[in-house]
Amino acid sequence: MKTVTVGERSIGGLPMGVVWGFVATLIFMAGDGLEHAWLSPYLIEKGLTVQQSATLFAVYGGVLAVASYFSGVLTEMWGPRKVMIIGMIAWLVGQVLFIQYGLKPNNYAVMLPTYGLRGLGYPLFCYSFLVWVTYRSPDRILATAVGLFWACWSGGLYVVGSFFPAFMLPKIGYIGLLWSAVIWVFVGGLVGVLVVKDDAMGQAGNGKEKLKSLISGLTICMEQPKVAIGGVVRIINSTGIGSLPIFFPLYLKSKYGFTTEQWLQVWGTMWFANIIFNLIIPYISDKWLGWRKTIMWLGSFGMGVMLLVLLYTPQIFGSSFLALNIVGIIMGIVLCGFVPLSALVASMAPEKKGSAMAIVSFGAGMSYFIAPAIVGAFIGLIGVHGVMWIFAGMYFLGTVLMHFMKVPSEERKTAKNVRLQKQARQGHTGF
Template sequence: MNAITHSERKRIAGIDSGLFWGYVATMIFMVGDGLEQGWLSPYLVQHGLTVQQSSMLFTVYGATLAVASWFSGVLAEAWGPRRVMTLGVLIWLIGEVLFILFGMEHQNYAVMLPTYAIRGFGYPLFCYSFLVWVTYRSAGKGLGTAVGWFWFALSGGLYVIGNYYSAYMIPIIGNIGTMWTAVIWVLIGGLIGIFLVKGNVSEYMGNSKEKLKTLKSGLTICYENPKVALGGIVRIINNTGIGGIPVFYPVYLSTHFGFTTTQWLQIWGTFWFVNIAFSVISGYISDKILGWRNTVMWVGSVGCGIMTLVLFYTPKAFGHSFLMVDLAAMLFGAVLSGYVPLTALISSLTPENKGASMSVVNFGAGFSYFIGPAIVGIFIGPIGAGGVVWIFAILYFISAVIMAFIKLPENHSALKQV
């Protein structure tokens, strides 16, 4: 299974033209998947749940998301990306309908837990399988840019369009009505991704023995290549703070500084709008100037450690200042994009087995949404919101230290490492 070279594919803005509709599908799908991320926790707290119960809901969701993220890469290689993407759409729709119909509409927490967990399997199988497709059809120096566009599409749908869409729709049709529209977004995105993405997926599939070997490699690669394991840890830290902040921060802003849910959604949407813009820029800078490792280490890790604290202490310093909190969120979103080259870096450590290394990276992305809410649930009571934020900040600084140990082989010509 060899990566397809640059010369064999037409490219649009640095991405394979055959995969163009996959990026579109990813963005649309993730609008449906993420439109509740910014408001579901405060909504549930307002309707009788505790912050700890809400964090448990997101923790269970993160656990299933992590499992699906782990297997998405190797399943995409073993079965083909298109089949795994189809499975992701079907599972997501089942979980969503059950969650709304029998859980959310009746405020039945016992039903919400398992059904939201089922939903968690959906988007990794759909989106991360497509990401494996991207890594195989993008070559060398262009891989950082191609991956940057993927995260542009995913984050743009999940956080930017989803948040602004919810801020507009909730006052009109309510929270549950807005939640039902997610089904439409996912159906449209799913159909586009399944039927319009071009390319022969048979190149990713071997015989039955090769498939078994691929699945096994997804479990053994961390032992065989410790640098891949370190990259997975950094990927977990990457989104740990981002996975935990929406669980408690909007409640904190509302309780202590009078921010409304609509204001929070606008702040969170702005955060991700800036992030997706800088994701493409960071992909280019990492390919052409800094190198993948230095971009992740200094821009992503150190930058996020600082800006996590800045975001929390800005309302303490300026009170109910929408402008200042929004500005802090914008800067945070910009430095978070520094983690974008991590996918290209880790997949390039094992060019002969990208699916397995991508499974580790994807698992890290999913597992962070387990760790983040879990940290909130465990520590919000004993040490408060400020203590939780410091935990997230310290984790980001730790990821910078870990990145010092992740280097490509000396003969790797795609980038500068230092």
């Protein structure tokens, strides 16, 4: 049920509360992303092994995956504001404890639960706000509203979260950056909590019914195997790219002399290109390629190729900062090929779109667990080159899986073509 107040101030049809919520999302995610691209190399330089660092991120990713899956139903049960407050508090408490009692004394046993606690933060804060956006935004501009949410989410996490550290690291250092993240998240969280109300949520069904709906997100994988395939592709989507900050900047630094600041600039430029082309690739997908082929060839196959290009570029061009930036830009563009995946998976279960989207969200969260788990398991055995080939292989696997993700209209068209070819062969034989 949509509840958009008549006469309410708006910008481009979007209520002011939603617009300010986008600002809050960008600020919150900027704070959340300030350490993602450099924390692993920093921990390793402080004495942790690559495997220990990967385990830390795997714990974080596991908590994040669970929070991502439950964020929607909790929002409908309790309202978005309460869930956002829980997410903000979990993030702030986890961050403070992580810095003060885990990172400073280099206490790995404390790092694991405190960084894991922080993993509850952004899914509960941001995804509950996204649910509120779907209620508050008029249907005619809902797609635009959701697109703006993801633009702010990515812009905060990857763009501001990369360029701000690149600029400030020499001035305030690593620990100073982590404390500044507390300010970013507190400000973004406060703005979000002030502008979001619980008056726009649907009231259909009681808590038990909504929990039953949540569980249907698992049963739908058996009812609609294509939804499960879509969930696997969503895991692959973020796993390869999400693994890079764990080990690749350290490899670039030790082998080719790239600084942390240079890596952060490459990482931020890549995501800046990604945000720009996120507005272009969906248009191309809708008009010409189609959802499935865009995901198959541009997203899956393209990312598999570009991971290998990223791996071998320093070997060919040495410590060329320009060459690495160009590769990063192209990688950010081809990553946009996964944008139609949510729409494609939802189309596979038109009567249970909510359950289908729960699988997509869970897949996105699981990638934060699987990526560091693979790094931790294999980096010591097969090195950086072997791990990069594993992730490239996963993207190539995604290309194969997308072959089975034909929408009903494609299947009807394929069946018709097979029928016509069969009739043509029979007619030719009969003649």
